[in-house]
Amino acid sequence: MELFLENGHLTDEALQASLQGTLDEMGRLEVAEHLSFCDTCLVRYTALLEDDVLLTPAQPLAQSVMDRVRRRVVHVFFNRYAAVAAAVVLAVTFWSTGLFRNIATIPIRESQPPTSYSETVHEVKMPAAARVNAFFRNASDAFSHNIASLFD
Structure with a gap:
C-alpha cells in the first residue's frame, strides 16, 4: 500500500489505515510525522474523525x-x-x-554607668523595625523566664 501521493501528501488509504490501526509501526511513524507538519493532510484526517460517533455519558x-x-x-x-x-x-x-503603645517607646539602658537610678532608664526614639524586634526579644525573654521558673 502506498502511503504518499506524488505531491507528497498522504493517500486516502493511508489515512483510513491510520484510523483503523492496520498500519505497521514504520507506517504509523511516517503518517504521524507527516501529520505533525502538513496542515492539508491534518485537515483531511480530522474530517475523517468527525464521522465518528461521540459517546454520551450515562448521567x-x-x-x-x-x-x-x-x-x-x-x-x-x-x-x-x-x-x-x-x-x-x-x-x-x-x-x-495597648500593645502598640508599649512598642512605641521601649526603655533601654545607657552604656555609661548611671549616676542615679532615675538616669538608668529613659525613653529613646527608635525606628519601627527596631521597636518591633525589641518587643519580640523582650517577650521571648519573659516567656523563657516564665517557662524556666515552672521547672525550678
Whole structure:
C-alpha cells in the first residue's frame, strides 16, 4: 500500500489505515510525522474523525460540575475573608489592649554607668523595625523566664 501521493501528501488509504490501526509501526511513524507538519493532510484526517460517533455519558455532567465550581467558589471566598477577619480582630485586640503603645517607646539602658537610678532608664526614639524586634526579644525573654521558673 502506498502511503504518499506524488505531491507528497498522504493517500486516502493511508489515512483510513491510520484510523483503523492496520498500519505497521514504520507506517504509523511516517503518517504521524507527516501529520505533525502538513496542515492539508491534518485537515483531511480530522474530517475523517468527525464521522465518528461521540459517546454520551450515562448521567449529565453539567450540574455536578457546576455544583463543584460553586462549592469551590464559596470555599475560597470564606477562606480569604476569614483570614482577613482574623487579622482585623488581632489588630483591634492589640490596639485596644495597648500593645502598640508599649512598642512605641521601649526603655533601654545607657552604656555609661548611671549616676542615679532615675538616669538608668529613659525613653529613646527608635525606628519601627527596631521597636518591633525589641518587643519580640523582650517577650521571648519573659516567656523563657516564665517557662524556666515552672521547672525550678
